[in-house]
Amino acid sequence: MLVREGRPEQLVEHLARLGSSVRACFSHELPGALAEQVRQRAAGLDGPHRLRVTAVLDAGSLCLEMTHAPLNPPGAAPPVAPWVLRPVVVPGGWGRHKWADRRALDTTPGPWSPVCDPLLVDQDGTVLETGRANVFVVRGGVVTTPPVDGRILPGVMRARVLSSLRAAGYEVREQDITLADIAGASEVFVTNALRGARPVGKIHGVGAWAPGSVTVWVQRALADAPWRTGGIAPIDTTR
CATH class of the missing domain: 3.30.360 (Dihydrodipicolinate Reductase; domain 2)
Known part of the structure; x- marks a missing residue:
């Protein structure tokens, strides 16, 4: 945390x-x-x-x-560049628990860095999550993220972002996403508890995007959230 x-x-x-x-x-x-x-x-x-x-x-x-x-x-500025993702097939995903043993993922070939992460994809082509973040896709004004179906980690920041988007009137769906779906997206972003919301600038073999208005809105909403600025906000511990 x-x-x-x-x-x-x-x-x-x-x-x-x-x-x-x-x-x-x-x-x-x-x-x-x-x-x-x-x-x-x-x-x-x-x-x-x-x-x-x-x-x-x-x-x-x-x-x-x-x-x-x-x-x-020490002495380094926080990474601010949009993330780059590389699809990696992980049958069944990493599941709903946050395992301390991540050796299988850490040994996956790739130029991983603070702004480059594997994009976990199931054998059927369903997009799951990244190695350390949940994925959100914006298409036609609709924000979609993979469902909590046992194959992904139910991120605490994911839940917070979903709640914030719905409260603001955005149409949000929790449903399966394919790489083809992402190719037609207007923007893609990821969320985790340490970095909040970060835009995805490129997914290798899929597409590239500029940071979009929904991503910017989410970043601002998280920065102004009562739980971050010292106020009190409702907490949903079921997600």
């Missing part, structure tokens, strides 16, 4: 998803004190950081580990 000004953003949503995975995979519950422990760890961090909570089953007991690192390398 992102830590900004010593505060973990979307903490309730992140822990709700982690708790769901721990129950499904390990038949355990997260300890009630975990949220406060995360807040205490975050409070001591200076500048934007990424904070990770990892759950591992060891001899039948649930073990939790907390690690953190600066969001950007």
